[in-house]
Amino acid sequence: MAQRAIREYDGKAIFAKHWNDYFDGFHYSFKSVLVTSADELRQKAKEHGFEWLNQEPLVAKPDMLFGKRGKNDLVLFKVEKPGDVTLEDAAKWIEEKQSHEVTLLTGQKGKLTHFIVEPFTPHTQDQEYYISATVVDEDDVLYMSAEGGMEVEEGWEEKVNEVRIPITMSDDEMERAIKANVPDGIPAENRERFASFAIQFFKFYRDLNFAYLEINPIVMVGNDMHILDLVARLDDTAGFLMKDKWGDIEFPTPFGMEDMSPEEKAIAEADAKSGASLKLTILNPEGRIWTMVAGGGASVVYADTIADLAGVKDLANYGEYSGGPTESETQFYAETIFDLMTRYKDPRGKVLIIGGAIANFTDVAKTFTGIIKALEKYADKLKEHDTKIYVRRGGPNYEKGLKDIKDAAERLGLYMEVYGPETHVTDIVRMALEK
């Protein structure tokens, strides 16, 4: 749970939904579609309300959370000259882009699955402005520039005016501060209008619990606002307050990270349903060392230590369970990991780290019963993969928990070493690697 990115399309949809409540005196015509294929785009154009797809020149680009689409040559705005892209051009372009894997300048690789298509907005460079807001340290900061576009990050210091808005600042003070900081480059006839828009933009960002909101560029033609490109992150902890305002919002996986595997999805779903915390990320499905660690902090030090001592390639997964999961939740979590780790052979055998710090209130014996049941189910497979299991845990009822799991391993004929609080938390990683 934290700040999470949303699609450009969804960001614009939230703008459109609340436009009249916030942007008094300005106009925004929300003409955007989000499609996952060329056929979907062609289909969309036949729907009522989307006639403009056939009537206006279009712009198409991937809508998958990554930026610098222009520099990556992933914006279609011309065939011969800017503003000549037809529906069929856009559809063909999407088909072409989806026919192969794409590698970004950052090295991220993946397939393009989502595109946003909009009308082409003819404008000149000097009509492009920049506006964004986010949190820096403890304060909100509003950034404004008379020079929007791809190049804004170069020469940021000179081009961009910053307004720091502490959480306790009154609206009057905030408005005064914004008005006083309208960038010099904005021409006289637009200054007042821009200030007014910036103030409303900030309120919108604040009230809708955005963590980051950037329009670059925003084109201002009289009172018509054109949001050409938008990046947004929401504070998803505010979700319970924003249910109606955000609507049914999606938080997509960042591009380049393959879509979640079914196993990761299943754990994420179990996590959402549970009062406890269950997290799983597969880093290398063929990795040798698998972890099942209790607690957010402990899971990080295990990952650190494995990367330090074995190298990051051997680390198969990252994850944690905490907050007192039930026996069946723990069993499900353990079975998922055991299943994943017995899919690919490693000539050196596999290592399973069942680790954890000294729990504050989680009953160790209780959570271990879930793990033991999973071990019973997967004992043969684990043996087949020559798995060595290292256990280290402390906390309420840990003596019983450790004894139970040790007994189970003996009964099942599994290789297992078991340690309690007298052994340093990550020392089992060293022991496992020395074997």
Next chain:
Amino acid sequence: MSNRLFTKDTQAIFWNNNKSAIQRMLDYDYVIGREKPSVAAIVAPTSSNKFEKFFYGPDEIMVPLYRTTADAVNEHKNADVLLNFASFRTAYDVSMEAINMGDQFKTIMVTAEGIPERLARKMNQAARDNGILIIGPATVGAITPGAFKIANIGGTIENIIKSKLHRAGSAGLVTRSGGLFNELCNIISLNADGVAEGVAIGGDRFVGSVFIDHLLRMEENPDVKYMILLGEVGGVEEYKVIEAVKSGKIKKPIIAWCIGTIAKHFSSGVQFGHAGASANAERETAEAKNAAMREAGIHVPNSFNDLPQTIHQVYSDLRKKGVISEIEEPEVRAIPKTRKPKNFICTISDDRGEEATYAGYPISSVATPDTGKSIGDVVSLLWFKKVYPKWATDFIETVIKTVADHGPAVSGAHNAKVTARAGKSVVESLVTGLLTIGPRFGGAIDGAAKYFKYANDNNMTPQEFLAYMKKQGIPIPGIGHRIKSLRNPDKRVEGLKKYANEFFPSTSLLDYALEVEQLTTSKKDNLILNVDGTIGILMVDMWRALGYSEKEIDEFIESGTLNSFFILGRTIGFIGHILDEKRLAMPMYRHPFDDILYDVKPAEEIK
């Protein structure tokens, strides 16, 4: 003592009746031999209980329960720590209410994870502006070993003792993670002499207090000889510590490590650890921070796995230099392995000692005439757990004497007599009489106290009161008599009024009732304040004069305490009637036919 986070006298108000966490605090209190429990009160918004039982060592104690923080604060002004265990949905509101209570709270601990960031920032800033320390959100809390521990921190009592958290050591410990806090305490106890003060600041991105806040306090805390900081990838808080070290604000040795070196291997997307743990820039990575801290002269191990050795080195060095001396291990009071919760509670009398007591007073000290104590005194001890002054106990006795009997014709006495004549025992006959006491028989005492007090509390004029009762459709309880009137007053009432006027410090409700009587008697001569009314009203005046709050008096009325005086007094009369029947040996009673109106029609047949 502001440079110490908590002392042995620190008391908390615990928001949410989290029984296991509270029990852990009280177990800790018992083990370290605190005088007062560390939890003064519990706020449980949806509970109607008044207290919750907890073990204190082998015994049980009661911790009071309140519906609101305001109520709890009213009764426990000295509790200056709020343990906010509300969910992420309500934690903000609970904190803000507490922050706005002025100087009540010095520290607020917030356990909820995932409070909306904007609300967390508002809460944190409001606390800072009011000079209140927030620990959390998303934390397991803090501990001052040997003095005070928050909720679950430190884990089970066995682990606490093993990790030497039951007595002060010499390390100041600050971590982000709560799970690793415990682990660090264990490491410190194995490699050094334990912890003097420890705080887990919480895993959310916006926490109310950060490393530097705690380290600066620990620098000034003479119990802390060196400090240990366990940071995380993400954020720049560690740099503030580096600044303080470089500028000489912090002189005590610091050992530090940032976890999350793994993050460098994964360019995007994988969230390692807490919400706060995500590096947005190179200098926020664990490596950069570890290197910068090392460069500033902070003791930074090569890896988390080496942290124990570093702690041992720094500690041994300080021992050698004489900064830290040997700790004498204190006696530890053991918590019994099995404890049985008690099914009954008694707060009024005790028969376990040499002599049974009434509210702490041996029976012999109130029984015989030479003690000067009367039945009124015994009632005040056993019913109210107080020693009332003589004017009050005399009044109670007057009431009992006044209501003892009212002849054989009233329903209770009649019932008792009929039962006695059926050959039943004294106790059987008595209860049949007592069972008639209620809203129609004897109930006017309760009713009068309730309604007159209500009218008086709400500043109703007598006219308004009459109008109100009419609207409710209830005849005013305590007003009216069959034969007595203003011209022919009830001598019992006269006696009670005379006594009250002479001995009560004030009679505000009686004065009000007499104004009402003037109005009612102007309508009808016999609508006087009767004896039930007078007793009920004077009881309220008595309690007011004894210093009870209006709320407490309302509770007396609600719980039927006033009726109890009638029950007690009238029992004397009923027993008299029963014994009378036994002496007279009257036969079984049968009611005469001619006193019953028979009106029986043939039953209609329903097809």
